[in-house]
Amino acid sequence: MTVHSFQEHFDKKIDGDVAIEPRDWMPDDYRKTLIRQISQHAHSEIVGMLPEGNWISRAPSLRRKAVLLAKVQDEAGHGLYLYSAAETLGITRDELYEQLHSGKAKYSSIFNYPTLTWADMGAIGWLVDGAAIMNQVPLCRCSYGPYARAMVRVCKEESFHQRQGYEIMLTLANGAPMQKKMAQDALDRWWWPSLMMFGPPDAESGNTEQSMRWRIKRLTNDELRQKFIDVTVEQANILGLTIPDKDLKWNEERGHYDSGAINWDEFWNVVKGNGPCNKQRLDTRKKAWADGQWVRDAAMAHAEKRKARKATAKAA
Amino acid sequence: MAQQTTNKNEWPLWEVFIRSKAGLDHKHAGSLHAADAEMAIENARDVYTRRMEGVSIWVVESTNIHASDPGDAESLYDPANDKIYRHPTFYNLPDAVKYM
Amino acid sequence: MNDQKALLQYTLRLADDGLILGHRLSEWCGHGPILEQDIALTNTALDHLGRARSLYQYAAALFNTLPEADKATFFTSVSLQKEVSEGTAIDEDDLAYLRDGWDYRNVLLVERPNEDWAYTVARSFFYDAFNSLFFKELAKSNDESLAAIAEKSLKEVTYHLRWSSEWCVRLGDGTDESHARMQQAINELWAYTGELFTMNDADAAVAAQGIGMDLAALRPQWKELVALVFDEATMAMPADAWMHTGGKDGRHTEYLGYILAELQFVQRAYPGMEW
Numbered sequence: 285m286t287v288h289s290f291q292e293h294f295d296k297k298i299d300g301d302v303a304i305e306p307r308d309w310m311p312d313d314y315r316k317t318l319i320r321q322i323s324q325h326a327h328s329e330i331v332g333m334l335p336e337g338n339w340i341s342r343a344p345s346l347r348r349k350a351v352l353l354a355k356v357q358d359e360a361g362h363g364l365y366l367y368s369a370a371e372t373l374g375i376t377r378d379e380l381y382e383q384l385h386s387g388k389a390k391y392s393s394i395f396n397y398p399t400l401t402w403a404d405m406g407a408i409g410w411l412v413d414g415a416a417i418m419n420q421v422p423l424c425r426c427s428y429g430p431y432a433r434a435m436v437r438v439c440k441e442e443s444f445h446q447r448q449g450y451e452i453m454l455t456l457a458n459g460a461p462m463q464k465k466m467a468q469d470a471l472d473r474w475w476w477p478s479l480m481m482f483g484p485p486d487a488e489s490g491n492t493e494q495s496m497r498w499r500i501k502r503l504t505n506d507e508l509r510q511k512f513i514d515v516t517v518e519q520a521n522i523l524g525l526t527i528p529d530k531d532l533k534w535n536e537e538r539g540h541y542d543s544g545a546i547n548w549d550e551f552w553n554v555v556k557g558n559g560p561c562n563k564q565r566l567d568t569r570k571k572a573w574a575d576g577q578w579v580r581d582a583a584m585a586h587a588e589k590r591k592a593r594k595a596t597a598k599a600a
Numbered sequence: 601m602a603q604q605t606t607n608k609n610e611w612p613l614w615e616v617f618i619r620s621k622a623g624l625d626h627k628h629a630g631s632l633h634a635a636d637a638e639m640a641i642e643n644a645r646d647v648y649t650r651r652m653e654g655v656s657i658w659v660v661e662s663t664n665i666h667a668s669d670p671g672d673a674e675s676l677y678d679p680a681n682d683k684i685y686r687h688p689t690f691y692n693l694p695d696a697v698k699y700m
Numbered sequence: 701m702n703d704q705k706a707l708l709q710y711t712l713r714l715a716d717d718g719l720i721l722g723h724r725l726s727e728w729c730g731h732g733p734i735l736e737q738d739i740a741l742t743n744t745a746l747d748h749l750g751r752a753r754s755l756y757q758y759a760a761a762l763f764n765t766l767p768e769a770d771k772a773t774f775f776t777s778v779s780l781q782k783e784v785s786e787g788t789a790i791d792e793d794d795l796a797y798l799r800d801g802w803d804y805r806n807v808l809l810v811e812r813p814n815e816d817w818a819y820t821v822a823r824s825f826f827y828d829a830f831n832s833l834f835f836k837e838l839a840k841s842n843d844e845s846l847a848a849i850a851e852k853s854l855k856e857v858t859y860h861l862r863w864s865s866e867w868c869v870r871l872g873d874g875t876d877e878s879h880a881r882m883q884q885a886i887n888e889l890w891a892y893t894g895e896l897f898t899m900n901d902a903d904a905a906v907a908a909q910g911i912g913m914d915l916a917a918l919r920p921q922w923k924e925l926v927a928l929v930f931d932e933a934t935m936a937m938p939a940d941a942w943m944h945t946g947g948k949d950g951r952h953t954e955y956l957g958y959i960l961a962e963l964q965f966v967q968r969a970y971p972g973m974e975w
Contacts, residue, residue: 357729402975643736646739647736
């Protein structure tokens with residue numbers, strides 16, 4: 285087959301919704317785009333452990349502590365599934381870490397915001413996981429098999445994450461006035477960054493068109509964002525909390541909520557590294573990795589010693 | 601494939617297969633890194649059976665998996681296409697025959 | 701000390717051990733040397749925390765049925781005494797979040813800081829080896845609740861011990877650096893292993909009732925278990941010298957205060973609320 289016919293074969297599969305598997309021929313750009321997107325997603329899970337991990341030691345009840353610990357652990361698991369999916373494309377996890385640590389690879393900017401009160405655990409579960417699920421569900425049908433399968437597993441496990449967050453918000457909203465204030469404060473701080481999680485507006489999103497064509501992406505940033513706003517407004521009403529957007533109102537004609545302008549300058553500023561916690565998050569990851577080097581080396585050295593001993597025993 | 605730079609110190613990659621309950625086949629669950637086989641099994645238990653998904657685990661070092669070339673797919677699998685007699689639905693049985 | 705108070709004290713200690721070790725291990729979450737082990741250690745942290753909760757729930761039930769006079773003086777915590785004087789039944793969270801350090805009964809070993817992977821492994825290994833023997837005995841306890849908790853814990857502990865033994869061997873018989881770090885961790889934590897086998901009043905009282913056991917009698921088996929792993933790990937067993945004690949009687953190291961300051965912060969800053 286010529287490259288041309290490889291390409292044709294690939295296109296036919298994409299158009300016919302036939303999954304692309306690791307050993308199938310694929311265009312270089314498709315591979316690169318996938319590595320970029322999957323690893324960015326994996327990095328987000330791993331860095332995303334940190335803002336919530338902050339509160340494991342301070343969770344206000346034993347039940348909340350166990351749930352939060354299990355949730356942050358799930359995020360480690362999700363990172364692992366995603367790194368594995370990226371590894372099927374011919375890149376190692378070590379290389380992906382290197383890209384993260386050097387700043388070459390990005391992760392979701394939302395995790396560069398600080399978690400200041402216990403209510404932030406509620407807001408993150410409710411809003412950040414809610415937005416993530418909105419993003420991830422269509423990815424279960426993404427054209428690349430290993431990525432789609434990883435997302436199926438992630439989505440299945442993630443269903444409890446948003447619920448536990450909303451439950452925290454509900455408890456606070458129905459609690460003492462001070463607790464309700466804490467919940468409102470968390471909503472005020474996390475609302476806009478959550479909307480930014482869907483990425484820049486379609487008009488400015490360079491990658492969207494090609495990714496849609498390749499069926500790596502199924503819905504545009506703005507479509508997903510709108511969906512999120514529509515369902516979340518109702519949930520905020522049930523909590524009796526106010527979404528911090530004075531332009532938010534139902535548009536009968538569109539059948540959607542209209543909302544105020546997002547501050548994209550803030551978004552790009554955080555992406556560029558100027559968020560409240562960018563340096564702290566990355567430094568923490570780098571430190572964990574560097575501190576773990578001797579541990580990883582020791583395990584490898586021991587495995588090799590054992591192998592060698594086994595071989596000697598066999599020979600004798 | 602992209603250039604695979606091997607880091608001598610990176611723990612090898614393992615493929616994990618899990619039997620979700622007695623009587624079923626082991627099914628590919630995903631992969632993970634581990635220094636040796638024992639650790640790979642334990643890691644698999646901790647990573648892939650956190651929600652009681654398994655009763656038995658197999659691990660195989662990924663480099664030991666030999667895969668068919670997708671380019672050969674036609675010669676390997678197409679011949680089976682016309683042997684539908686291997687599929688149970690090929691046989692018409694009266695509705696009264698149950699549980700077959 | 702009467703029987704029920706002794707049983708309560710004993711149950712609380714087992715719960716405190718689980719909570720504090722679980723808390724320490726959970727500090728690794730997000731900071732482990734590799735993702736797979738981050739997940740593994742968190743599973744163990746969850747096991748310890750889960751066991752602690754069962755034990756606290758049982759301890760709360762024991763406390764709530766004490767005579768009023770005993771209730772009023774059992775804990776030194778003002779917040780707990782206030783609840784008691786108002787006639788409120790206490791629960792697992794009251795026990796975890798409202799007692800100060802001198803009412804905590806965990807052994808000193810579990811509050812030692814994580815330091816590095818070698819200290820974490822050594823601390824877990826010493827404790828897991830003890831637990832594997834302890835819960836096997838406790839599963840035969842006259843006290844049905846403790847026996848049931850022990851039965852369930854035994855399965856978890858078996859896995860914990862496997863994990864910590866294997867890591868002890870990996871680090872001990874790994875690189876020169878890991879060998880040195882592992883030996884240092886063992887040497888430093890050794891002085892905190894003696895307390896696992898000491899008998900305080902509560903231990904003696906529950907042993908006499910057939911609920912607990914003679915802890916000192918477990919030590920030879922424990923040393924055998926440890927020696928077996930050390931041998932494979934090429935680790936030297938430290939000589940028995942001075943052993944630190946006090947945790948079981950509420951006299952802790954400075955570390956516990958900081959753990960509790962974090963653990964109890966929200967409940968202390970915003971008292972009397974549901975979370």
